[in-house]
Amino acid sequence: MKNFMRYYGKRVLYMLLTLFLIASITFFLMNLLPGTPFTNEDKLSEAQLLIMQEQYGLNDPVIVQYFRYMGGLLTGNLGVSFQFDNTPVTELLASRVGPSLQIGFQAVILGTFLGIILGVIAAMKQNSWADTLATFMAILGRSIPNFVFAVLLQLVFAVQLQWFPIALWDDGFSYSVLPTIALAIAPLADSARFIRTEMVDVLGSDYIELARAKGLSRWAVAFKHGVRNALIPLITLIGPMAVALMTGSMVVESIYAIPGIGEQFIKSIQSNDYPTIMGVTLLYSTMLVVIILIVDMLYGLIDPRIRISSKGGK
Amino acid sequence: MSNILEVKDLKITFDTYAGKVQAIRGVSFDLKKGETLAIVGESGSGKSVTTRSIMQLLSQNANIEEGQILFDGQDLVKTSEKEMQNIRGKKIAMIFQDPMTSLNPTMTIEKQIAEPLRLHQNMNKQQAAERALELLKLVGLPDAEKRMKQYPHQFSGGQRQRVVIAIALACDPDILIADEPTTALDVTIQAQILELMKELQHKVNTSIIFITHDLGVVANVADRVAVMYAGKFVEVGTVDEVFYNPQHPYTWGLLASMPTLETNGSLYAIPGTPPDLLDPPKGDAFAPRNEYRMKIDTEHQPPMFKVSDTHYAATWLLHKDAPAINPPAEIMARQKVYKEKYAALHTEGGAK
Numbered sequence: 326m327k328n329f330m331r332y333y334g335k336r337v338l339y340m341l342l343t344l345f346l347i348a349s350i351t352f353f354l355m356n357l358l359p360g361t362p363f364t365n366e367d368k369l370s371e372a373q374l375l376i377m378q379e380q381y382g383l384n385d386p387v388i389v390q391y392f393r394y395m396g397g398l399l400t401g402n403l404g405v406s407f408q409f410d411n412t413p414v415t416e417l418l419a420s421r422v423g424p425s426l427q428i429g430f431q432a433v434i435l436g437t438f439l440g441i442i443l444g445v446i447a448a449m450k451q452n453s454w455a456d457t458l459a460t461f462m463a464i465l466g467r468s469i470p471n472f473v474f475a476v477l478l479q480l481v482f483a484v485q486l487q488w489f490p491i492a493l494w495d496d497g498f499s500y501s502v503l504p505t506i507a508l509a510i511a512p513l514a515d516s517a518r519f520i521r522t523e524m525v526d527v528l529g530s531d532y533i534e535l536a537r538a539k540g541l542s543r544w545a546v547a548f549k550h551g552v553r554n555a556l557i558p559l560i561t562l563i564g565p566m567a568v569a570l571m572t573g574s575m576v577v578e579s580i581y582a583i584p585g586i587g588e589q590f591i592k593s594i595q596s597n598d599y600p601t602i603m604g605v606t607l608l609y610s611t612m613l614v615v616i617i618l619i620v621d622m623l624y625g626l627i628d629p630r631i632r633i634s635s636k637g638g639k
Numbered sequence: 640m641s642n643i644l645e646v647k648d649l650k651i652t653f654d655t656y657a658g659k660v661q662a663i664r665g666v667s668f669d670l671k672k673g674e675t676l677a678i679v680g681e682s683g684s685g686k687s688v689t690t691r692s693i694m695q696l697l698s699q700n701a702n703i704e705e706g707q708i709l710f711d712g713q714d715l716v717k718t719s720e721k722e723m724q725n726i727r728g729k730k731i732a733m734i735f736q737d738p739m740t741s742l743n744p745t746m747t748i749e750k751q752i753a754e755p756l757r758l759h760q761n762m763n764k765q766q767a768a769e770r771a772l773e774l775l776k777l778v779g780l781p782d783a784e785k786r787m788k789q790y791p792h793q794f795s796g797g798q799r800q801r802v803v804i805a806i807a808l809a810c811d812p813d814i815l816i817a818d819e820p821t822t823a824l825d826v827t828i829q830a831q832i833l834e835l836m837k838e839l840q841h842k843v844n845t846s847i848i849f850i851t852h853d854l855g856v857v858a859n860v861a862d863r864v865a866v867m868y869a870g871k872f873v874e875v876g877t878v879d880e881v882f883y884n885p886q887h888p889y890t891w892g893l894l895a896s897m898p899t900l901e902t903n904g905s906l907y908a909i910p911g912t913p914p915d916l917l918d919p920p921k922g923d924a925f926a927p928r929n930e931y932r933m934k935i936d937t938e939h940q941p942p943m944f945k946v947s948d949t950h951y952a953a954t955w956l957l958h959k960d961a962p963a964i965n966p967p968a969e970i971m972a973r974q975k976v977y978k979e980k981y982a983a984l985h986t987e988g989g990a991k
Contacts, residue, residue, distance in 0.1 A: 630790070
């Protein structure tokens with residue numbers, strides 16, 4: 326347990342360092358963007374512009390702004406948004422992150438779960454029609470953008486069959502079904518293809534033959550001995566995939582009129598809304614490093630060879 | 640002693656892109672209760688395919704063209720997959736070549752040993768765990784209680800092979816197939832594992848088919864030896880017969896290329912390479928490499944000639960019309976030892 330704590334304590338320290346670096350680099354890069362938050366406000370006179378910039382501290386040297394921002398960050402103050410009526414960025418993110426997280430999480434779970442099943446079937450029925458079909462579906466899912474699926478799903482299940490609401494976000498689970506499916510297609514395709522390759526590999530290994538020699542059926546062997554070993558490399562893939570999905574897919578969010586962060590991020594970049602850009606970037610990166618940590622912990626859970634134990638394996 | 644297994648005229652082919660590979664071209668043998676039969680031969684001679692066919696675990700592109708595999712009177716070739724699952728691990732068990740890869744890396748040793756027990760003996764979790772512990776003690780794994788809960792990567796190669804043996808013995812199988820169980824181990828561990836297998840055979844009285852290409856190992860463990868070449872048995876006999884009175888030129892070659900304490904300088908090597916089994920030769924498959932080949936060798940496959948009740952060899956040299964030849968000096972020396980031993984046994988009244 327002591328080793329465990331020391332290891333993860335170290336990991337958390339590195340995470341904080343990573344976030345600090347990301348925040349710094351983003352801050353300076355962002356200030357290289359042409360224009361100011363008020364460039365698009367045509368009605369402002371030269372004098373008014375200066376006053377506004379003075380008010381938001383934009384006339385100070387970048388380095389001063391940087392230290393001011395980082396200071397605020399330490400106390401949890403992410404500043405106020407320029408474009409959304411001076412709403413604090415933390416409040417803005419908090420109100421928007423929920424739907425994105427929910428849909429993203431559901432999509433990752435659904436996609437990888439179905440993907441694993443599809444991949445295992447394809448591997449077990451190698452070179453049969455089922456395999457070809459699974460591969461075909463995987464390629465289709467990978468190559469067609471998710472907004473095409475989003476629109477199709479909307480047309481069929483919301484407009485024609487009317488099983489689900491067309492759009493909007495009303496806190497009901499039914500509103501999240503279609504966007505979840507649309508977002509799940511890509512992870513489904515990816516993990517199906519990945520698991521198929523891994524499973525074919527694993528099924529050819531000696532311990533699978535030994536398990537067969539014990540008298541287990543092919544499918545029992547595949548699920549008891551195969552899947553777990555085939556899963557190990559997939560976990561690496563799931564991490565970044567989960568972050569990408571949970572941090573929102575802008576197009577899918579706008580098709581279903583979901584108040585998520587994806588859309589907001591684009592808007593904030595277009596309008597040089599510095600505090601919002603920083604806020605969203607930090608949110609993304611925090612999620613990424615946290616998920617990477619979780620992935621590493623999952624590794625230990627699934628693969629005993631990389632388990633960190635205080636016993637110190639022999 | 641009655642036969643637990645009889646293989647009759649087994650022929651197996653593999654479909655490949657290049658065509659049908661005739662991996663097994665008519666193999667017949669029997670295995671008696673409690674005996675150890677060693678099958679020796681070089682890589683690709685069909686040793687493993689023969690045993691995989693007994694387990695009915697051949698790859699999907701394999702076809703059993705002909706023949707029977709009678710286990711306790713039941714033809715395994717015709718047995719359904721469902722029934723086979725009841726035989727595998729319960730009545731016929733297997734030990735594999737490479738202990739480093741034959742255990743599931745993500746499952747505890749206990750679970751892996753318990754698996755066949757729970758499957759075939761209807762044991763509950765606790766009974767299986769108790770039996771697993773017994774088995775680990777039986778195969779001589781120290782500190783078994785603690786080690787049961789560990790994973791394969793925490794074991795050395797020799798220890799893992801002990802675990803694999805424990806799994807194979809879990810349900811007291813009638814036949815144990817050991818497919819080169821010591822090949823991947825270093826020599827001292829090899830000796831330990833062989834010793835263990837011999838000891839266990841006495842304890843549990845199972846029949847063993849021992850596959851190897853190491854003649855030194857054969858001499859150690861086997862009662863009888865079958866020499867395999869290009870998908871056929873070329874010589875079968877007791878260990879003494881095959882080692883000291885070999886009749887087939889291929890067996891001569893194998894024995895001559897085995898280092899002994901007297902070996903001085905370079906080792907003998909059989910010239911040439913094994914035939915392509917996509918298109919096996921019309922006559923004796925060994926003929927092109929045979930220094931003693933005769934005209935008939937290239938035209939007709941030799942039948943099994945009887946040397947003694949237990950000793951058969953497939954070479955035209957044993958035909959009554961064959962010219963007398965002198966085997967290599969090394970083999971003559973062996974035959975001399977055999978004759979002396981044989982004579983000695985007789986003067987002692989044939990005690991053995």
